[in-house]
Amino acid sequence: MELKVLRNFIAVVEEGGVTAAADVLRISQPALSRQIGGLESELGVRLFVRGNRAREIELTGEGRLMYRRAREIVELADRARSEMNDGRDIAGEVHIAAAQSVVMRVVARAAVRLRGRYPNIMVQLHDDFGANIMERLDNGLADFGVLVQPVDMGRYGSLPLPGGDPMGLLMLRDHPLAAAPHVTSKDLDGVPLIVPRGVLGRGDLSGWLGRYGNRLRVVATTNLMYNASCFVREGFACAVGPQGMVDASPESGLCFRPFEPAVSTHLAIAWKNNQPLPPAAKAFLEALREVL
Known part of the structure; x- marks a missing residue:
């Protein structure tokens, strides 16, 4: 499995087809198609579904996995190259x-x-x-x-x-829970929530939620609080997360209320x-x- 072929496979995926990728890579379309066909033969699977009118090609399930692994392999190769130096x-x-x-x-x-x-x-x-x-x-x-x-x-x-991050709830300033200085686990009952990925499985927050943990109305997950705040601004839901990640000043239209009893990440x-x-x-x- 050659790195060049893997790089070209990644280009086909990211450019949305062989024709567009061939233009970017400055090689002929038949040559690129042969490389992709050879990679499929080597792996013994089909990487693309061909003939879709919306896109020239579309990844199969095996293709999606191979795309992920190809990116990892290429990244590791690039890292190995960057780590080599003259010793001085x-x-x-x-x-x-x-x-x-x-x-x-x-x-x-x-x-x-x-x-x-x-x-x-x-x-x-x-x-x-x-x-x-x-x-x-x-x-x-x-x-x-x-x-x-x-x-x-x-x-x-x-x-x-x-240190650590005090956890709490990010919401619009006119949300009913904004009137209180703190938010309890009972307060979250029935409130549409955006939560960080994996947070409910950790001992800190799952223990804090107690019997209300099974009654949360989780409507989205995230790993970036800023992205969650965009959804909060549009009235989609409130966001569970750490304090200080986004602007919650009066001018922002948002507010953050810490949990009570207090809970912090470590x-x-x-x-x-x-x-x-x-x-x-x-x-x-x-x-x-x-x-x-």
Whole structure:
């Protein structure tokens, strides 16, 4: 399986067809079609459904999985290339997959220190949630993962991050719950909610909800509070999430009310235990230990 073919397969998917991808790649359409056909033969599956009028080609279920894996393979190859340097200086990329949190300011302080020492290192941030972050760590697509606890950290090295995020409810300023200083689990009964992915399975919030946990009206999930706030502004639902992620000033039309009893998230930064960190990632970890 050649990297060039995988890159061309990705281009076909992202350009919506062989013709458009061939133009972008500057190769002939028949040559690109033969590459895709050869990849299908090698894998023993059909990657595309052909003949759809709305689009020239459409991914099969196997094609969607292969697209995901092809992107991972190409990303790993690109990372390996970027990590190679002449030995005189540390360069390359540090990939950090992170849940959204104000605790990222601690990670940012380490990045500032890192850049001061090694200006040729680039930090790549990937916004995501628990299960996807751990998958990126396990697949080698992330050097570090910032994870909301509790999580089974047995296969990772980790450091706890100081502070945490008070949890609460983001809503329109004229919402009935905005009149109270706090929001209780009982208050959420029947309220359409946007919740962070995975939050209901964690001990912190599921324990806080108590008997009302099975009565939540969850209408959407998210991993970025800003995107959730756009839905809140349009009156779609209220959003459960950490404080301080979006503007909730009087001018914004939104307000945030903390939960009562108070509940806060706790986070840790993790890395794979059974594989050596690249030089750039080692340098970042050193900087992080210094700021903690």
